[in-house]
Amino acid sequence: MIRSVVALFAFAVVLCGYIVLRPSDNGRAMPVVSNDAAVTRAQTDAILAPVAATAILTNSAVIQAPQRNTAPGINVPVDNSTMVSTAANVLAGLGLNVDPNPDAVEDDPMRRMTAGVLSGIGAVTGNTVTTASQDPTPTSALELLVVQALKEGQNDDYIDTLVNEAATAGTITVPEILVTSDGRVDTHVLLTSIIAQATIAAGGVAPTAPERPEGVEVRIVQRATESQQYRFYTVRSGDSLGAIAMNFYGDVGKYNLIFAANRSTLSSPNNIRVGQRLTIPDA
Template sequence: MIRTVLALFSIAVLICGVIIYRPFSDTPAAHSAPTDVEVTRAAGQGTDTLALAAVASAPAPRPAPVAAQPATPPRPDTSDTDLTAMTNNVLAELGFAGVSPTPTAADADRASTADILANISAATGQESVLDDRPTLESIVVAALRAGESDGEIDRIVNEAAASGDLAVPELLVTSDGRVDTHVMLANIVTQAQIAAGGAAPAAPRVTPDNTQGMEVRVVQRATDEVQARFYTVQPGDSLGAISIKFFGVVSYYDAIFDANRSKLASPDRIRVGQRLVIPQI
């Protein structure tokens, strides 16, 4: 009897031990699954988390830079000074024989302004000083006396014009808003030759074959046919340059302007691609 009781007690203790032990054996740590799988997966998860964190903290890609558009240079201030008179004054200032100064509209305006300021000073007792703005004549004379090259004169004049310190004749303003110093200097040479007894340049023979942008059309009139000449403005052209191209001298720029008043607001407003009528002189 005692043995039977002890046997039953032992069996009961064994069953209790099994019941108590199994919950702990069901935990993931008690399983004998391969540890390299768990480690690999954990490492992969950690890598993904770091990669996402790196992407989130990385700076956003910058958009491709847009090419800057070249700034349009400011158009020079213009004056109604006659280029022939201005050139004559340059030659007179340089002491060219047989050339006398010619009063210009700018000289008259300056004298008038000086008189007004003098009257104001007399009435108020406060002296007013006339702004000593450089003129194209003074800049050119100084550059020629210094023996500057054509390129250097071009730089000096255009820098002064771009800064607003200088006003230039309208016929010298090019289609790209620069001062056509080539025409200005060519006119000085031409007038010097004429003053020295030489002849004025002859009108060149201009044809569509030797002049880019030129075309000739036959226009039928009531009684006859005439040839009409047209010219398409090229980069760097000025009205003075076009006059020299077709007539040999700048003095016919006003005839070209008059023939194209429907297209040109003023002589300094020519644009690349404009189709101009070239009158017969």
């Protein structure tokens, strides 16, 4: 009898111990996962060291992290800023002063001519004047918002939500090519551009265009003496012109090629629509 009572008591103790100490898949585990995800971007300490910031920005987890959100969107307020300057300004805000991308400056005649004018005025007045491209600093509300979020170590989903809420509230404006076909801000493209510039500034290799871009439609027209290849892309939900340029050229800065080739149907870079068939010229 006593042995039975002792055995039952021991069983009860073991059972209670199991209930209390068993491995759990309930809500307690979630914050740990969430916290792990939240440190994939630059930490505040790292901001003080540009090289360290670069390393954090360019780790593989971060590069794979941005996922495009295709939730229903809003009318995004746009401005005339470029992705190159926006990304450079964000990096400057993180303590990584990248030199202006010479290729981008060469590609942008307005920027190049403006730099010439400022240089000429500076030679006469004795004041050194630079464009944002020559002296990057975060100035726009979007840049300041992203810099702050990255300094806090926020993850990409958080930044995407933050940016889109700010755009909904009208407190930020964004480059035209960040506006998606469903009226959201494509933070995926912005964050990837920042990473690309940080990679290049750190001496890394610039991203290249994929050999077989996703969603490409190729038509070959055979003529008497030659055959001509044409590429098309049908806009999907969540696409932005910047994302399409990255998909085909590996460089958001080349969105102008697509825009110029589709001016007859594309009124502005922020006006692409789902189902729209775009001609994709060769780079």
